[in-house]
Amino acid sequence: MTRRFYVTTPIYYVNGAPHIGHAYTSVAADVMARFHRLAGDEVFFLTGTDEHGQKVEQAAVAAGVAPKAFVDKVAADFRAMADAMDISYDDFIRTTEPRHIAATQALWTRVARNDAIYLDAYEGWYALRDECFYNEDELVDGPNGQKLAPTGAPVEWVKEPSYFFRLSAFQDRLLALYEQHPEFLGPYGTRNEIISFVKSGLRDLSVSRTSFSWGIPVPGDDKHVMYVWFDALANYLSALGFPDEQAPRMAFWPANLHLVGKDIARFHAVYWPAFLMAAGIELPKKVFANGWWTIEGQKMSKSLGNVVDPRALVQEFGLDAVRFFMLREVPFGGDSDLSRKALIARNNIELANDLGNLAQRTLSLVARNCGGIVPERGPATEEDSKLLAQVALLPELLSAQLERCALTDALEEVWKTIRACNAYIDHQAPWALRKTDPERMAHVLRVLLDAMRGIATMLQPFMPGTMGRMLDQLGVAADERNFAALEQPLPGGRALPPPQGLFPRYVEAEAE
The missing domain is CATH 3.40.50.620 (HUPs)
Known part of the structure; x- marks a missing residue:
């Protein structure tokens, strides 16, 4: 029903x-x-x-x-x-x-x-x-x-x-x-x-x-x-x-x-x-x-001239970076402060480094070493199963957090998984496996592709545009992007488009 x-x-x-x-x-x-x-x-x-x-x-x-x-x-x-x-x-x-x-x-x-x-x-x-x-x-x-x-x-x-x-x-x-x-x-x-x-x-x-x-x-x-x-x-x-x-x-x-x-x-x-x-x-x-929002620690007011139009922020930092920052910076329900330094840090550390770099590394390795084709699933090690189980829990975990309007906590659940993926790729070192065990390398990359598909699917509500592009790069069709579809693994052999960066690092212009 x-x-x-x-x-x-x-x-x-x-x-x-x-x-x-x-x-x-x-x-x-x-x-x-x-x-x-x-x-x-x-x-x-x-x-x-x-x-x-x-x-x-x-x-x-x-x-x-x-x-x-x-x-x-x-x-x-x-x-x-x-x-x-x-x-x-x-x-x-x-x-x-x-x-x-x-x-x-x-x-x-x-x-x-x-x-x-x-x-x-x-x-x-x-x-x-x-x-x-x-x-x-x-x-x-x-x-x-x-x-x-x-x-x-x-x-x-x-x-x-x-x-x-x-x-x-x-x-x-x-x-x-x-x-x-x-x-x-x-x-x-x-x-x-x-x-x-x-x-x-x-x-x-x-x-x-x-x-x-x-x-x-x-x-x-x-x-x-x-x-x-x-x-x-x-x-x-x-x-x-x-x-x-x-x-x-x-x-x-x-x-x-x-x-x-x-x-x-x-x-x-x-x-x-x-x-x-x-x-x-x-x-x-x-x-x-x-x-409420303060601006660089000050109350927002017309008299101070610090009222921020969100469209100006979007123009400068990008839509999904701004959406992400709003819901990530302070637990939802509390007061928030809009600080350029904090916004740039969130963009560069969590979006560009944690998530964007994970996607770029994985997809580039698939493009170079697997011909840009999704590898078949192989026998799972304990490490593989542990990571994929963590991803599989995300729909239930996020549902519980959003039920209590804990949007910031929901994002943290996803980021725990992103950090686990980064630890996994560093530990498994698929770039080294390419020479010693290419079959295992393909299995590791497949685990990472499956994990990133789950992550991108769960982050669609927060960053719809960028996660749509990430799912495109992961070869996920339009009808495979809802939560129920995560129960069906993507078929191996699917061709992926050339990888492209998702979150550019923001560099503050130097004052003259």
């Missing part, structure tokens, strides 16, 4: 240009989607843009254009960023699309019908930058006695008519969710923060605004537009065809994994499940929050 796997990125807010943080979450989700496709699962992978709200309206005014023209341009830039990073999304949802507006209004209607929304007036602290309301006890003191949100964003006292969502009524159910399903929310630090926040007491949530108009109208009361987070979170359903329960994509609900930045974990792990509970809709299975 084919399993379904539904993975999402957050939909990215269009008040600014895409940066390395957006690319990071997208690449992580892409690895998940590609891995499950190779495992034989039916996958739906969603990304997109969040285009309503007061910040967007103000950014459009500042740019001197209508909000729709403004979001069209920025949304196109986010899609271009996803394409440049080779993100294999199945749909790109925009919250200004008619299908999303209709679905969000249907979700509101269902929640309201279940008596979870009521009309009142809102009076309290609002942070425009966060599009979020904060309680008095959450505020911190800023310079000159100014009140700030816990994120550091300025807050203002807002008073206006508002619809409220009965969030307080879901406190116990949310705590029960976290306790009974510890896998629902990760990583550990974010989980503890969210549980602490909910235990401190939930107040009803203002879910509409009347002071601006760039948003989805509340059904039956178009003086109000929906709170941007009620609108944004609904995208995970609207892309599936909600509220049409018979829509083919609705079979993918509930989502298996929402990947989000840790700054929006509260919205996904508190508000979203509460909205769904109120609507009587099954909850997603997992919300996992990744960390």
